Amino acid sequence: MLENFKDKQILILGMGKEGIDSYLALRKLFPHKVLAVGDKKKIGQFDKKIRAILAKDKNLKKYFGQNYLAKAGDYDLIIKTPGISRKERSSFLQGRSEAPSSRITSQAEIFYDNFPGLIIGVTGTKGKGTTSGLIYQILKTAGFKAFWLGNVGKPVLQYLLKAKPDHIAVYEISAQQLQGLKKSPQIAVFLNLFSDHLDYFVNFQDYTKAKANIAIHQTKNDFLIYNSDDSLVKKIAQQSKARKIAFSETKLKIVKGIINPKEIPLPGEFNQLNVLAAILATAPFNIPKEKIKKAIKNFHNLPHRLEFAGKYQGIEFYNNSMATVPETTILDLKTFNGRPISLIAGGSDKGSDYSLLAKEIAKSSVKNLIILGQGTGQKIEEGAKLLPQRKELRSFLAITMREAVKICCQQTPRNGVCLLSPASASFNMFKDYQDRGKQFKKWVKKYGQKSN
Numbered sequence: 001m002l003e004n005f006k007d008k009q010i011l012i013l014g015m016g017k018e019g020i021d022s023y024l025a026l027r028k029l030f031p032h033k034v035l036a037v038g039d040k041k042k043i044g045q046f047d048k049k050i051r052a053i054l055a056k057d058k059n060l061k062k063y064f065g066q067n068y069l070a071k072a073g074d075y076d077l078i079i080k081t082p083g084i085s086r087k088e089r090s091s092f093l094q095g096r097s098e099a100p101s102s103r104i105t106s107q108a109e110i111f112y113d114n115f116p117g118l119i120i121g122v123t124g125t126k127g128k129g130t131t132s133g134l135i136y137q138i139l140k141t142a143g144f145k146a147f148w149l150g151n152v153g154k155p156v157l158q159y160l161l162k163a164k165p166d167h168i169a170v171y172e173i174s175a176q177q178l179q180g181l182k183k184s185p186q187i188a189v190f191l192n193l194f195s196d197h198l199d200y201f202v203n204f205q206d207y208t209k210a211k212a213n214i215a216i217h218q219t220k221n222d223f224l225i226y227n228s229d230d231s232l233v234k235k236i237a238q239q240s241k242a243r244k245i246a247f248s249e250t251k252l253k254i255v256k257g258i259i260n261p262k263e264i265p266l267p268g269e270f271n272q273l274n275v276l277a278a279i280l281a282t283a284p285f286n287i288p289k290e291k292i293k294k295a296i297k298n299f300h301n302l303p304h305r306l307e308f309a310g311k312y313q314g315i316e317f318y319n320n321s322m323a324t325v326p327e328t329t330i331l332d333l334k335t336f337n338g339r340p341i342s343l344i345a346g347g348s349d350k351g352s353d354y355s356l357l358a359k360e361i362a363k364s365s366v367k368n369l370i371i372l373g374q375g376t377g378q379k380i381e382e383g384a385k386l387l388p389q390r391k392e393l394r395s396f397l398a399i400t401m402r403e404a405v406k407i408c409c410q411q412t413p414r415n416g417v418c419l420l421s422p423a424s425a426s427f428n429m430f431k432d433y434q435d436r437g438k439q440f441k442k443w444v445k446k447y448g449q450k451s452n
Helices: 017-029 048-055 086-093 107-114 128-141 204-212 231-237 270-281 289-297 326-336 355-363 376-385 401-411 433-451
Strands: 010-013 035-039 060-064 077-080 103-106 118-123 146-150 168-172 187-190 223-227 243-247 307-312 315-319 341-345 366-372 394-398 417-420
Touching: 010 017, 017 035, 017 048, 017 107, 103 107, 107 168, 118 128, 128 146, 128 168, 128 187, 128 270, 128 289, 187 231, 187 270, 204 231, 223 231, 223 270, 231 243, 243 270, 270 289, 270 326, 307 433, 315 401, 315 433, 326 341, 326 355, 326 417, 341 376, 341 401, 355 376, 366 376, 366 401, 376 394, 394 401, 401 417, 401 433, 417 433
Parallel strands: 010 035, 010 077, 035 060, 077 103, 118 168, 118 187, 146 168, 187 223, 223 243, 315 417, 341 366, 341 417, 366 394
Antiparallel strands: 307 315
16 A cells, blocks of 8 residues: 555655654554654644654654755655645755655545545535535444544544545545645535635635646546535536536425424534535435434534534524634624624634625624734724624724633623634634634633623
8 A cells, every 4th residue: 555655765744633643654554664754843842742752763853943844855755734835845846856756745645546445525615524524424324434534633644554445435625635636536525615725825726726626537437516506616517527416505405305404403504505415425325314314413513613602691602713714704694693693703814805704794783893813803893894884883802712702791682692703714813723712612611600
């Protein structure tokens, strides 16, 4: 499988979850081989467990800190993590023409090239975690040997070492992971496409090109399940040779033919489209309706995806820290429209356009806008207040999550909703979206206990 790596000089770049998984998989495969790892963070910034693992390996070269790419040209196989952008890659691509056999690869590429079973790949700007989870749940309920992997925080190389031909990998795959792939999954699910990660990609066209790899390398024996309501997705689907199954809002009756929408444990009408995509993705397996219904009813979504965080003094708290683009926040607001909403929004800028979100806030039932720190929140506030119908919108600045939740508790009326849906990335105030969501839930619980 990966035995052809035996004679390669290997450098693993990026020591997050994927990088650590790559290192552990290769070390298991080659116990005495000299490997190398690198990351722009200093070694002291990693937790004790990772530092201890790396410290005891006597056959490991380490490159950490500002000059972590200085020796990259010495290696003929570089396994990069998705967090390393094209701009960073260009700095170690320079001067590599002297070693034409050198190769830059990724976990996703290695997995797609070597996995012995069937891959169901799921992508989209938003909804891929929920949809891939539903697909996995349906397959497991029906008795298939399914595994949920990829961008859901479950790296793949250690699993690949023990994968079997009868395994089904449900792989949530991001644009960063898709970039550069020359192979598409046997079953591809393409949910939607709108502007995101423009702090990583050169432009929206570059981002779109990466996303297209989910479908454009498919064969006539493959399946593509795609959202025909999305014009960009529909255009990319036309480039695939696969057998195509389109889904749209007009086909939601398929969901209703299997399960009453009220029994779906996911808030928001938009989640019915995710359920529909999952049902269609598992159609080739001829799973009985009763099994599909059972799987959907018992589904528990990943944290931080419009997650119910509690109800205190008649106020419902919802955590969608995963909402890192305006389009997701727009859908969240529509879910609760008609009820008084206190919206916590703002964060670091990924180059998104917030004008449509401002319009949605203006026409929605948002009463309070809590701006989280310095960043995109000011753009959202200014855009909404420029619209004449929302001059009465109250806005507050919160410099911590604790303060944001406290304002929500004080300003939201009974039967209202406090919604964390930032429409922005988290990196200006938090480690990541998970840290942001955990802090929200922590303070909701603390203030809730005080108020009850």
